[in-house]
Amino acid sequence: MRPSRWPRPLLSAQRPLLFEPRPSCRLPHCRYRLNSTAPSPVDTQGRTVYYEPPSTYLGTDERIPFDRWLQPGLVSALRETFPAVKYATKTQRELFKAVMLGQDVMLQTPTGSGKSFSLMLATLSKEPQALDAQNITSLIIVPHRDLAYQYYRWIQRIHEAIPEIGSLDSVAQILVRGASVPLEDRLRVLREEPPHILIGTPQALLEAYQSSPETLMLDRLSAVVVDEVDYLLEWTTQTRDKYKRLKAERMLRKHPTPTRQLLDAIYQPVRLPLSGKKRIKAEKTIQPKPPGDYRPQLVMASATFRATFRQSILGGGWFREAGGWVKIADNLKKDKDIHAQEDIRAVWSLGGTSIKHHVLVVSETGKVENLRAGETTEGSPDAKTEVRRVDGEALKSTVGNPKSDAPESAEPHQDDMDTDPFNPHLLEAIAEAFALDVPRLALLVLPASAPVRQIIGELRKLGVNAQGLDVLEEAGGGAYLTQEAPEEVTETPTLFVSTLATTRGLDLPSLTHVFILGLPKDRPGDAYMHAGGRVGRFGRSGKVITVIEKQCLITTRKGEKRWVDQANIIRKALTQMGIVPTKLSHFA
Numbered sequence: 357m358r359p360s361r362w363p364r365p366l367l368s369a370q371r372p373l374l375f376e377p378r379p380s381c382r383l384p385h386c387r388y389r390l391n392s393t394a395p396s397p398v399d400t401q402g403r404t405v406y407y408e409p410p411s412t413y414l415g416t417d418e419r420i421p422f423d424r425w426l427q428p429g430l431v432s433a434l435r436e437t438f439p440a441v442k443y444a445t446k447t448q449r450e451l452f453k454a455v456m457l458g459q460d461v462m463l464q465t466p467t468g469s470g471k472s473f474s475l476m477l478a479t480l481s482k483e484p485q486a487l488d489a490q491n492i493t494s495l496i497i498v499p500h501r502d503l504a505y506q507y508y509r510w511i512q513r514i515h516e517a518i519p520e521i522g523s524l525d526s527v528a529q530i531l532v533r534g535a536s537v538p539l540e541d542r543l544r545v546l547r548e549e550p551p552h553i554l555i556g557t558p559q560a561l562l563e564a565y566q567s568s569p570e571t572l573m574l575d576r577l578s579a580v581v582v583d584e585v586d587y588l589l590e591w592t593t594q595t596r597d598k599y600k601r602l603k604a605e606r607m608l609r610k611h612p613t614p615t616r617q618l619l620d621a622i623y624q625p626v627r628l629p630l631s632g633k634k635r636i637k638a639e640k641t642i643q644p645k646p647p648g649d650y651r652p653q654l655v656m657a658s659a660t661f662r663a664t665f666r667q668s669i670l671g672g673g674w675f676r677e678a679g680g681w682v683k684i685a686d687n688l689k690k691d692k693d694i695h696a697q698e699d700i701r702a703v704w705s706l707g708g709t710s711i712k713h714h715v716l717v718v719s720e721t722g723k724v725e726n727l728r729a730g731e732t733t734e735g736s737p738d739a740k741t742e743v744r745r746v747d748g749e750a751l752k753s754t755v756g757n758p759k760s761d762a763p764e765s766a767e768p769h770q771d772d773m774d775t776d777p778f779n780p781h782l783l784e785a786i787a788e789a790f791a792l793d794v795p796r797l798a799l800l801v802l803p804a805s806a807p808v809r810q811i812i813g814e815l816r817k818l819g820v821n822a823q824g825l826d827v828l829e830e831a832g833g834g835a836y837l838t839q840e841a842p843e844e845v846t847e848t849p850t851l852f853v854s855t856l857a858t859t860r861g862l863d864l865p866s867l868t869h870v871f872i873l874g875l876p877k878d879r880p881g882d883a884y885m886h887a888g889g890r891v892g893r894f895g896r897s898g899k900v901i902t903v904i905e906k907q908c909l910i911t912t913r914k915g916e917k918r919w920v921d922q923a924n925i926i927r928k929a930l931t932q933m934g935i936v937p938t939k940l941s942h943f944a
């Protein structure tokens with residue numbers, strides 16, 4: 357492991373690393389000189405751009421010590437292994453306190469503000485139910501394998517400083533699908549040495565539970581943590597249409613996701629029939645669980661933990677009754693007082709003191725232009741009209757209607773809006789922006805269904821050092837999980853390629869750029885925040901560059917072909933998030 361060279365001096369005294377001149381663009385057809393930029397380290401809004409955290413950044417104005425709520429041994433190991441982590445943030449302090457007091461928690465702070473890190477510390481500090489028992493103390497459920505390994509790597513690093521607490525297997529183990537060790541062998545290790553913390557993906561945990569319920573000892577857990585919860589639990593949106601809502605709730609009950617099944621197995625909630633006479637009868641007969649009944653503490657976390665989602669999951673029956681759980685968030689308003697439009701503002705979900713946002717619009721002929729706020733794109737006679745039939749007849753759409761109440765309607769609802777990831781012009785635009793702007797490490801987030809390997813191949817043909825993101829491999833990202841400061845601008849920067857499903861929650865501190873290819877279909881605002889949130893972590897800055905096709909042909913669920921003006925859709929989505937895209941130099 358490379359020794360950390362962070363914190364580094366404040367960048368204002370010198371040119372930011374990002375803007376180091378580089379000899380030439382590696383793309384054969386590229387017409388730009390790389391060293392022609394030399395922009396100031398101040399962004400368009402006059403804020404200083406930090407590509408490494410300023411040494412003064414603590415995440416809080418207060419100097420909050422870690423040792424008030426965490427175990428002293430852990431605090432000294434933290435000091436030794438993460439010297440940059442000096443003080444806790446206010447929300448971290450609240451979380452530690454709640455976990456140690458055994459309260460249920462809903463945690464929402466922006467991306468990169470230290471949620472997962474503090475959950476790791478809190479669970480390490482959490483005591484088991486019975487001190488002499490051989491139990492798993494905490495279960496951490498995460499959406500994908502790489503996030504499980506990130507938790508594991510953090511714990512491994514801390515464990516190196518305090519090996520006397522026991523073997524690493526007794527401190528933490530991982531249960532994910534597709535691991536090289538077969539499930540049976542993983543279960544055997546779990547039985548022989550139950551870890552203090554078990555980290556796993558819902559599918560793998562459910563498989564393990566179904567094949568050997570006694571191994572997981574779900575009834576003896578002290579705490580259950582669900583990270584990136586709004587990705588793992590589906591929910592019903594607030595709709596005035598009672599029948600639609602009931603239908604959606606029935607579907608949830610009929611087809612529960614693995615996370616829902618696990619939570620049901622742990623908490624065994626009493627669920628009343630959804631409606632009708634049976635419900636009225638059940639309401640009269642079912643007794644609430646006695647207050648003394650044991651249940652593990654439940655912590656759910658996400659940067660996009662919307663008020664509507666919180667309200668919906670309270671109906672899941674996993675949380676303690678009102679008053680038994682706490683909300684820890686920057687927005688401490690009561691959920692009922694949070695307006696939908698306020699809830700989707702980037703300020704509540706997207707971290708970073710100074711992330712810059714750019715949108716590159718690529719025409720059919722390959723012309724690349726910056727999208728500028730407040731402009732209607734050429735060929736779109738009416739900014740309110742985003743969807744046009746192939747025959748040219750304009751259709752009014754309520755996409756991104758800022759007057760609408762529901763947060764979901766603030767985001768484009770399209771039928772099947774697929775950006776063609778193989779569109780050579782899009783890939784060329786990414787390759788060009790990458791070659792011109794990225795000093796060492798960037799991430800490309802593809803639509804969920806995109807063939808990652810083929811796109812890596814295409815990008816390599818364009819001269820980009822593209823790699824699949826796989827933190828199990830050092831070269832695939834593993835080395836970057838704990839690398840807090842890069843040494844220098846490299847001659848061959850790396851572009852990791854992944855999809856949103858496998859990047860949520862990941863912390864690659866030296867990442868400076870995120871490229872997003874196309875608009876995600878499902879809740880694009882949240883997807884944008886999670887993809888963009890891979891930069892600007894804990895005081896750092898970064899750039900989010902979205903690359904879209906100017907006009908995109910979609911197939912609706914009814915099978916009709918329609919042209920979609922993606923530029924207007926993304927402009928409105930950004931406006932509602934409170935994000936102002938700025939010009940990326942080098943492009944018109």
Ligand SMILES: Nc1ncnc2c1ncn2[C@@H]1O[C@H](COP(=O)(O)OP(=O)(O)OP(=O)(O)O)[C@@H](O)[C@H]1O
Nearest residue numbers: 441443444467468469470471472473659861863894
């Ligand atoms: N108190 C602290 N002081 C300094 N650095 C911290 C502190 N807490 C966390 N960090 C660092 O901040 C970075 C981001 O942490 P983490 O991944 O936990 O954020 P997050 O809020 O979970 O992000 P996301 O919402 O994207 O999952 C990590 O590199 C971590 O080491």
